Amino acid sequence: MNTRRDSFSYLDANASEPVRPEALAAMVAAADVVGNPASVHRAGRAARAVLETAREGLAALFGVMAENCVLTSGGTEANVLAITGQAHGRRVLVGASEHDAVRAAARAQVVPVGRDGVLDTGALERMLAADGGTPALVCVMLANNETGVINPVRDIAALCHAHGALVHVDAVQAAGRIPFTMDGLGADSIAISGHKFGGPKGAGALLLAGARFHAITPLLAGGGQEQGRRGGTPALPAIAGMTAAATVAVADMAQQATRLAALRDRIEAAAVAAGAQVCGADAPRLANTSSLLLSGRRAQTQLIALDMAGCCVSAGSACSSGKVTRSHVLDAMGFGEDAGCAIRVSLPWSVTQAQVDGFIAAYTAMAGRLPAVQAGAA
């Protein structure tokens, strides 16, 4: 099977963005650094310099102190660290459309989302006030991975703080795609993941608020790295690549958003013409993400048909076996049985007009050919 970049339409950026050339160059350079950043000798110092330069660069992009940028293995670890490391007896409240990385991290109370996919702030307020107002940790995503729907995190954070709650923001899909800073969001912590903005897989960060060192309980104590917040030798090449990618992504953000939105609008117009509806279309959304629902047609079959036509998209969340499960996000938005009938198209930074044209042709052909499944056939 040919998996060269130019031989097919890779439209699954929210699963993983293609690595940016700047990131690849930084990775190669960092991979050639001999030492361990924890070592005292010259090789160790050289490695540490690479690590700290990467940390400072990343922290600056999101408006946090370098020492409050805890480097992790990725978004899941950053989210779990935020919850496990900060909950300490607080109630944990999570949005119904949150990623499994967050949903699986704690026994949480679920805050509903509206039909448009936006967190129900009225319900959140009632839940914060309930239980005698026991302090809470609220986890909310900035942008949803399946629909691209953007939550009003600044308002949510203000509401939470008024009730004495901490706010953790899963910004894995938002980082590098829409502008934000820690203070701008008013959050207490933010999780990001390098490969979602063109870095390599295997690096992420938990960004912590505050003008002073922000302590949290580690998941891995290990050798006390990351100032006791994350043990283990840091993955230097992946971290260097992550910062290089973030730098380019943030610099190109406005221009890319305009470009991708135009391509996205063309895809959505063609999909609607082919009988699809766009989930979350009424809410503010990322420029690169579309959730396209074809009522009564299993997402699984749609994915296979599109893959056979050379288009890589996704649906729901893929479990480790690779089977396609019903989308809990669309379930939470009230789509019922049709929650199993949507695919996600997410445009990468590198997408071309020709790839979008290829997708539109494949999607239109697929939508015209696949019959709706019989009622009752699961």
Place this chain on the structure above:
Amino acid sequence: MRILVAMSGGVDSSVVAARLVDEGHEVIGATLQLYDSRESTKKGACCAGRDIHDARRVADRLGIPHYVIDAERRFHDSVIGTFADAYAAGETPVPCVACNQGVKFTDLLGMARDLGVDAMATGHYVRRVDGPDGVEMHRPVDAGRDQSWFLFATTRDQLDFLRFPLGDMPDKAAVRAEAERFGLAVAGKPDSQDLCFVTDGSYAGLVEKLRPDVTGAGEIVDRSGHVVGQHEGVTRYTVGQSKRLGNAAMQHGERQMVVGIEPASKRVVIGPRAQAVARTLMLRNMNWLVPPPGPEGLRCAVQIRAREAARPATVWQAPDNGARVELDEGAVPAPGQACVMYDGTRVLGGGFIRRVDAVQAGSEGKAAS
């Protein structure tokens, strides 16, 4: 041709995929996830987590795309659920028939058609032959691995779309040799055993969990209703069985067997073999692969258990898509099992054996003895 191969992760379907690739077809692999493998630790059964992994690695090796199809809910409802219901109704079901017919040859095959492929291939041991009057199903070359009995419910339309490349293989050793030749890591993998979804070795326990209404000990009685013993649950018995009868196994110096199961009263009825023997079988849910017989009936051979020789019989149509089978010599049919008709190696059709009241079965048994 563009062919979808149902890959279980075992050696048979892996060889099917490899052969079709070797013959130059465009092959797409698909594996059904039938249940959550995290709950399963059983080895040697199909479609657990390890098997999905193996199927993917074979597909990687062959350079073909591979997809995992979620069929958990459908499998649970249409196979496991009806399996348990049948036991609760006093029958001995054949879940593999329901699985082949529903999840595999209706859902997966339907998806293959939706995707616009030309055919679907499986690793079943059965032959598909293009005959003068259309497509035919035959027993495979390797009689020891014959799966035609389990596939009798395949419709002609489905058969037309299906391919069974292993039907011509002389024996399992030849299949393993093919796997070796293609460099497949699954060449030495053990064959699957028994029911794939029974993970702890006790299907009776599973049935009792799903249908607690039939759980529990009850009486073993003879034909006249005299209590002759106790049993641990009706799901552990099948008509014709002579094990698990304890002290009741011998009555009046005669060896006893189960002649009927009455789930409502949780009674197992036993008697001498003669009382279980019948010459007439009533079938339901018939599938005909040849035109159904006229009033003169159809002379053929019928097979009434998975591993048993076919026996001469005459078959007539009966109302509600049923059939009536007159065996030349009496046998011990178990309600819920399949009765499949053959002409030589060719499958003509088949249906499921209806449950008859134990008393009626007895009168027919006497006529036969």
